[in-house]
Amino acid sequence: METFVNKRSCTDNPLTRSQRKKIKLENNERIKQEEDAEEDEDEASTEFSHPVHWQKIEAEGLDCDYALLFSKKEADHFFKLLEEEVVYSTGEEAKVQVFGKVYNIPRKQATYGDAGLTYTYSGVTRSACPWTPTLEYIQDAVTKTTGQTFNFVLINRYKDGQDHMGEHRDDEKELDPLCPIASVSLGAARDFIFRHRDARGKQSCRQIEPVKLELAPGSLLLMNQPTNTYWYHSLPVRKKVLQPRINLTFRRILLNCKKMS
Incomplete structure (x- = not known):
């Protein structure tokens, strides 16, 4: 000048x-x-060159916010970087316990976060690997967009539509109940289904319609309280999906949390 x-x-x-x-x-x-x-x-x-437009998703006991956090080009770029950076679990950490039986997880998983953090679910305790540069960047973007801080991320990689995730709730005791779970999707778009706990299986006692979303690449889904108290969520098999997908669920784990037996 x-x-x-x-x-x-x-x-x-x-x-x-x-x-x-x-x-x-x-x-x-x-x-x-x-x-x-x-x-x-x-x-x-x-x-953040493009504004984030939030869409509210609500039902009885369900409170979610959905937005496109990254463009398709940015999402594809982060996907490629994570393919190089993330090391997925093997051995016992690649298994899940359901009703006392141990099964191989129908997808790849990894856990990253602040030093010393662990997360126990489905009978397996997983330790946090140190943040990678790409994970730190995405974590920072999620924090700036939501105003929430996160110290842990669970990564699920689905090689195609055959890989899936069964119905479950993220309600472990070490999760901060005041913090939403922030789910970032990269790669192939996949269906994501919520089902109320009173409308599941043959013993269902109420007629409550499931809530179905399509999670686009670059999207951010916030699952606010009390969603995980009343609603199960899943990523069902979709045989027509041929491309891989990476999902990052950012969480806030309480330090020195004593689990109840």
Whole structure:
């Protein structure tokens, strides 16, 4: 940025050399501050170049918010980076316990988060690996968009529509009940189904319609309380889906939480 002044002779200018130097320095400092402010504004505008438009999803005891956090191009870029960065669980951590029986998980899983955190569900305790650069970036984007802080993420990778997730609730004792679960989807779009606890199976006692969503690449789904108290959710088999999908569910785990037996 340049400033222009009218040329004047020395006799026309009553200012001493030291005074002129001081004014020049003050002008330069003012210009620098203006340029820095413009750069900060540009960085802020490019950090989230597209506005987030929230869609409210509600039913009896269900409260969710849905939005497109990233563009399709950005989502594809993050998907490729995570394919290189994420190390998925093997061995016992790649299994799940259901009604006392152990099964292989029909998808790949990984857990990342702050140092020392663990998360126990389906009979298996998983430790948090250190955040990767891409996971930190997405975590920061989710935090800035929602105003919530998250210290843990569960990653599920589905190789195609055959990989799936059965009905369950995220209601473990170590999860902060005041913090929503933030689900970010990358890769193939998949159906996501909520089913009320009173309308499940042959013993269902009420007629409550399930809530079905299609989670698009780059989307963010917030599951607010009391959703996980009353509603189960699942990602069913979809044989026509041939592309992989990565889902990141950001959570806030309570430190030093004593589990009830």
